[in-house]
Amino acid sequence: MDNVNDQRYISLVKEGDKNAFAALVDRYKDMVFTLSLKMLKDRQEAEEVSQDSFLKVYKSLDRYKGESKFSTWIYKVAFNTCLDRIKKNKRLQGVANIGEIDEQETTPLINGLDLIEEKERKQLIQDCMQELEGEDGFLLTLYYFEEQSLEEIAKIIGITSNNVKIRLYRSRKKLASLLKVHLEPEILETYEREQR
Numbered sequence: 001m002d003n004v005n006d007q008r009y010i011s012l013v014k015e016g017d018k019n020a021f022a023a024l025v026d027r028y029k030d031m032v033f034t035l036s037l038k039m040l041k042d043r044q045e046a047e048e049v050s051q052d053s054f055l056k057v058y059k060s061l062d063r064y065k066g067e068s069k070f071s072t073w074i075y076k077v078a079f080n081t082c083l084d085r086i087k088k089n090k091r092l093q094g095v096a097n098i099g100e101i102d103e104q105e106t107t108p109l110i111n112g113l114d115l116i117e118e119k120e121r122k123q124l125i126q127d128c129m130q131e132l133e134g135e136d137g138f139l140l141t142l143y144y145f146e147e148q149s150l151e152e153i154a155k156i157i158g159i160t161s162n163n164v165k166i167r168l169y170r171s172r173k174k175l176a177s178l179l180k181v182h183l184e185p186e187i188l189e190t191y192e193r194e195q196r
Helices: 003-014 018-040 043-059 070-089 103-113 118-131 134-145 150-157 161-182 185-195
Strands: none
Touching (some): 003 018, 003 070, 018 070, 018 134, 043 070, 070 150, 118 134, 134 150, 134 161, 150 161
């Protein structure tokens, strides 16, 4: 995503060219929808929140000062819109009951994953990420899949970079715990036998 192109489209929108906003929507719609889906776990709600997010972006485009990347600003709008929807619905999300695991248990899990075919591994990770709390999956997606920096994530969710590191660490541990539950027992057994 080119920030210079974004700025050109933003200027055009501010000058009254509504079609220029369509270019921005096309550029970021998949990103906003994916992150909304990670938090809300419901396709229809994610679509509605995505539309709401872009409506908010359009209405408040004059407030975008360019202090951060445009994508970071859109992430923040989408994140806050998702939080508003969660609060409005006042419903519990499917939060997995996850026990803590130590690093000695994490190592065989990671190595055991190497025994699974690439496609199955990706599907397993996606399935487990869907079981995480909305914010945990959101953070992991921003950091690993959208390759946002700690500073950019901090701006998006309104916390310090150090707090982002702590939350990412906790989210990774929760994901590792879920992977442990979902990995086929024989894969772990095979790995453990090989290590003896």
